[in-house]
Amino acid sequence: MIVGTVKEIKTHEYRVGLTPANVKVYTSRGHRVLVQQGAGMGSGYTDAEYKAAGASVVANAASVYGEAEMIIKVKEPVVGDLELLRKDQILMTYLHLAADLDLTETLLERGVKAVAYETIETADHRLPCLTPMSEIAGRLAVQEGAKYLEKAFGGRGLLLGGVPGVSRGHVVILGGGVVGLNAAKIASGIGASVTVLDIDASRLAYFDDVFGSRINTLYSNEANLEEVLKGADVLIGAVLIPGESAPKILRREHLKSMRPGSVFVDVAIDQGGCSETSHPTSQDDPTYVEEGVVHYCVTNMPGSVPFTSTVALTSATLKYGLTIADEGLESSVRRSPELAKGLNLYRGDTVHQGVAKSLGLYYKPFL
Numbered sequence: 001m002i003v004g005t006v007k008e009i010k011t012h013e014y015r016v017g018l019t020p021a022n023v024k025v026y027t028s029r030g031h032r033v034l035v036q037q038g039a040g041m042g043s044g045y046t047d048a049e050y051k052a053a054g055a056s057v058v059a060n061a062a063s064v065y066g067e068a069e070m071i072i073k074v075k076e077p078v079v080g081d082l083e084l085l086r087k088d089q090i091l092m093t094y095l096h097l098a099a100d101l102d103l104t105e106t107l108l109e110r111g112v113k114a115v116a117y118e119t120i121e122t123a124d125h126r127l128p129c130l131t132p133m134s135e136i137a138g139r140l141a142v143q144e145g146a147k148y149l150e151k152a153f154g155g156r157g158l159l160l161g162g163v164p165g166v167s168r169g170h171v172v173i174l175g176g177g178v179v180g181l182n183a184a185k186i187a188s189g190i191g192a193s194v195t196v197l198d199i200d201a202s203r204l205a206y207f208d209d210v211f212g213s214r215i216n217t218l219y220s221n222e223a224n225l226e227e228v229l230k231g232a233d234v235l236i237g238a239v240l241i242p243g244e245s246a247p248k249i250l251r252r253e254h255l256k257s258m259r260p261g262s263v264f265v266d267v268a269i270d271q272g273g274c275s276e277t278s279h280p281t282s283q284d285d286p287t288y289v290e291e292g293v294v295h296y297c298v299t300n301m302p303g304s305v306p307f308t309s310t311v312a313l314t315s316a317t318l319k320y321g322l323t324i325a326d327e328g329l330e331s332s333v334r335r336s337p338e339l340a341k342g343l344n345l346y347r348g349d350t351v352h353q354g355v356a357k358s359l360g361l362y363y364k365p366f367l
């Protein structure tokens with residue numbers, strides 16, 4: 001198969017879909033790999049390294065889109081990519097379609113076969129291609145929360161870890177999945193007090209086993225939310241219903257009840273956000289203030305640490321891309337239930353039930 005990767009053009013996105021090491025694996029199995037000039041620079045990979053790995057380095061994105069049968073990217077295609085996508089081309093990337101009707105309609109019109117990393121799901125309900133980015137975003141969430149608590153960044157001027165004789169800050173994490181777990185590790189590590197809320201009792205039990213008395217766990221319900229938000233310094237939104245838009249569990253009144261200058265990091269913003277006050281921001285201008293609370297709603301948080309993120313991402317996605325390249329999309333989707341869950345759009349049809357449900361589109365099963 002001819003496989004291609006392009007330079008990401010979303011604001012401050014420095015990750016790349018294939019590393020030179022990945023290219024070597026594809027070419028050693030007889031596939032041809034096209035890489036747009038400069039595609040890996042933001043993650044520290046030079047064109048010479050791609051060439052040495054066996055890739056053809058081409059001058060622009062149009063040459064990659066024009067020839068490749070499968071495009072392996074990181075983020076959703078934006079203007080500059082969209083018009084270059086061809087009918088029947090396989091697009092493998094993060095798509096988060098459940099929160100983006102316009103993008104979904106454009107991709108349906110273009111007739112692409114779209115595989116979304118974030119909905120590839122194992123039999124035991126793990127999301128192997130979302131997990132590494134969630135690990136990074138969870139860790140970053142605390143880092144960003146601590147930064148925006150500083151006075152100069154609009155926060156109330158509080159050190160999360162406190163100092164002897166002065167109270168530590170309180171980090172509240174909504175959703176105890178991968179983002180939540182990683183946020184909890186860093187927050188408790190820097191000495192903050194931490195509360196995690198989830199609707200899944202087994203997740204709360206897991207946190208209790210791992211952290212013991214170092215953190216509090218609470219069922220996610222209205223009464224607990226109202227109580228805990230009053231004392232939150234950093235609130236982290238980390239909920240997910242796979243393939244669907246994020247549940248809007250926070251209302252304006254919830255944010256109003258928080259102390260002025262506290263920080264809300266809505267990591268779930270890539271799925272539409274879990275608060276009615278959330279709207280997407282970019283690394284260029286990451287925050288805004290609503291109800292006195294600094295909102296940080298960057299949709300591609302791991303993009304800011306590409307040296308870490310590209311390796312973590314491509315280590316997870318490589319095996320799925322290779323399967324498609326080796327066997328073809330249709331037969332690999334028929335054989336692998338994991339990949340089947342990843343297929344969102346197929347030649348003008350919405351073939352993922354969660355995406356169709358979230359966007360009110362007709363669902364046509366692929367299998």
Ligand SMILES: NC(=O)c1ccc[n+]([C@@H]2O[C@H](COP(=O)([O-])OP(=O)(O)OC[C@H]3O[C@@H](n4cnc5c(N)ncnc54)[C@H](O)[C@@H]3O)[C@@H](O)[C@H]2O)c1
Nearest residue numbers: 133134137175176177178179198220239240268299300301
């Ligand atoms: N902004 C970014 O750059 C970025 C990067 C990575 C991941 N994400 C997003 O972060 C979110 C979380 O990802 P994850 O990998 O941790 O998901 P996950 O599936 O591991 O965890 C989600 C958790 O949310 C819980 N949950 C669902 N509804 C809830 C509710 N009403 N109240 C409390 N908990 C609830 C689930 O039980 C689950 O434990 C996703 O939307 C993901 O796309 C964003």
